[in-house]
Amino acid sequence: MTCPPPATDRLRTTQTAVSFALPLLIAAALLLLAREPELRLSVPLMTGLTAVIMALLALILYRGERHPFSWCPALILGVALALRLLFLFAPAQLSDDIYRYLWDGGNLLRGVNPYTAAPAAMTPPDGLKAVHAAINHPEYVTIYPPAAQVLFAAGSAIGGTVTGLKTFLVLVDLVLCGLLILLLRRLQMPVWRAVLYAWNPLPVLEIAGSGHVDGGGMALFLTAFLLLLTCGGKRTGAACSGAVFAAAALVKLFPLVLGPVLFLIAPRPRRLHFLAGFCCGLALLSIPFLPDLIRIRESLGAYARNWEFAGFAFNTLRGATGSGSFARLALVAVLLLFVAALTSRVPGLPNAPNDAASAKQGRHALRACYAITMALLLTTPTLQPWYALMLAALLPFAAGPAGIVLCWTVLLTYRVQIPYFILGQWIESPPVTAAVFLAPAAAWLASVLSRRLGEKSGISAPCGN
Structure with a gap:
């Protein structure tokens, strides 16, 4: 008789098979979706396939905490590139x-x-006539800040086509994936967690598919964070981090809510240098666009006053009070209180180099950023699916059921595209809006209860929200 293989050998064989199968399954699901000629008519299929992928990512997180995956950076980035292509x-x-x-x-x-x-007040040149005709809300001056304009120009330089601009934004997104790997190593966390973003269907669809710029803002934010961890104890390091964060905020304004976290984790003697760098970055990027840059206030004001989509908390509060203005102000107040409560617990980095202490405090700070971003998405009156890219980029550091679920439920809002594409009618679904909010809330509650039951029974559970 031959002896059965040791348990460790069986476990190793199983882990190898799982490590090989998971990226193939994710790629196969996205390949099926990519074959659809019109995604606006394939929203049910898209939500189904992305649900499968998000379940696989949840499995990766659950299993990886117990039996770490050995995926190397080259494989993670190679699969990420293939999915985006x-x-x-x-x-x-x-x-x-x-x-x-x-x-x-x-x-x-x-x-x-x-x-x-x-755009409506301008006569397009020959090379931009088709682009001009396809612009939404052409009656408004652009709402995008100066750093975003720099990215638009860089991408437009690649042929001035949709594919050229998307190619540039995908390259920036791959840089973001690389930054995740570097930051995970710096924080003494396993590299395999980078796949929670790199293989996530949300950035694949929103950046490679639709060409959104949000990945550029998060790449700059993570660069600013990495600069603080590596050389924030020096004047130039803190100042450069502040300047890079200013660029992140001027790609999309949403990262501004994470500014207090960056400011507080900077070593105390260097916080003024970080703030000075931030102000200089704002000035350097904004001055070339003055004085016309002031006109962005009109577009931002219209967005803040009138825009709304998939905002369950906003809809509920407006229905209860009868006032949209009150609902917006109340949600802003709630968000600011939440930011204040979380940032008050963020410790500063040590003045002297200390990799272990810096890693611990860096992990704490990114968990705070994750929670703040979750609060922002759940309180904003307008929740477009690509807004959740900000949360997806933080999943590798603080992932939990709520974040994974929210990165999928926002895709449900694309249901509105079906009647809009067929009938030209924009009809938002209240049940979908409710699901976007309530599903992650239920997932968070379930994880809390599971963790408490596990603690009582002596079984540990992965951390996260």
Whole structure:
């Protein structure tokens, strides 16, 4: 008789098979979706396939905490690239924001300030006529800040086409994936956790598919965070971190809510240097667009007062009070209180180099960023699916059931595309809006109860929200 293989050998064989099968299954699901000629008519299939992928990512997180995966950075980035290539050359179907990007970037390359006038008030040159005709809300001056304009111009320089701009944004997104790996190592966390973003269907669809710029903002935010961890104890390091964070905030304004965390984790003697770098970064990026940059206030004001989509908390509060203005102000107050409560617990980095202490405090700070981002998404009156890219980029550091669920439920809001594409009617679904909010809340509650039951029974459970 032959002896059965040791348990460790069986476990190793199982882990190898799982490590090989998981990326293949994720790629197969996205390949099925990429074969659809019109995603706006394939929303049910998209939500089903992405649900499978998010379940696989949850399995990766659960199993990886117990039996770590041995995926190397090259494999993680290679699979990430392959997934993005599936959608790179397809037209942007789920969103038409990229045409505004091309319009702004093309004008900037021609030496025209994109804040000078709204597209509707401008005569397009020959090379931008098709782009001009596809811009949404052409009556408004661009709402995108100066750093975003720089990215638009860089992407528009690659042929001035949708594919060229998406190619540039995908490259930036892959840089973001690389930054995640570097930061995970710096924080003494396993590298395999980077797949929670790199293989996540949300950035694949929203950046490679629709060409959204949000990945650029998060790449700059993580760069600023990494600079603080590595050289924040020096004047130039803290100042450079502040300047890079200013650039992140001027790609999309949402990262501004994470500014207090960066400021507080900077070593105490260097916080003023961080603030000075931030102010200098704002000035250097904004001055070239003055005085016309002031006109962005009109577009931002209209967005803040009038825009709403998939905001369950906003809809509920407005229905209870009868006032949309009150609901917006109340939710802003709730968010600010939440930010204040979380940042008050964030410890500063040590003045003297200490890798272990820096890693611990860095992990604590990123968990705070994750919680703040979750609160932002659940309280904003307007929750477009690509807004959740900010949360997805933080999943590798603080992932839990609520975050994974929210990164999927936001895709349910694309249901609105079906009647809009067929009938030209924008009909939001209250049950979908409720699910986007309540599903992650239920997942968080279930994880808390599970963790408490596990503690009572002596069984540990992965941390996260």
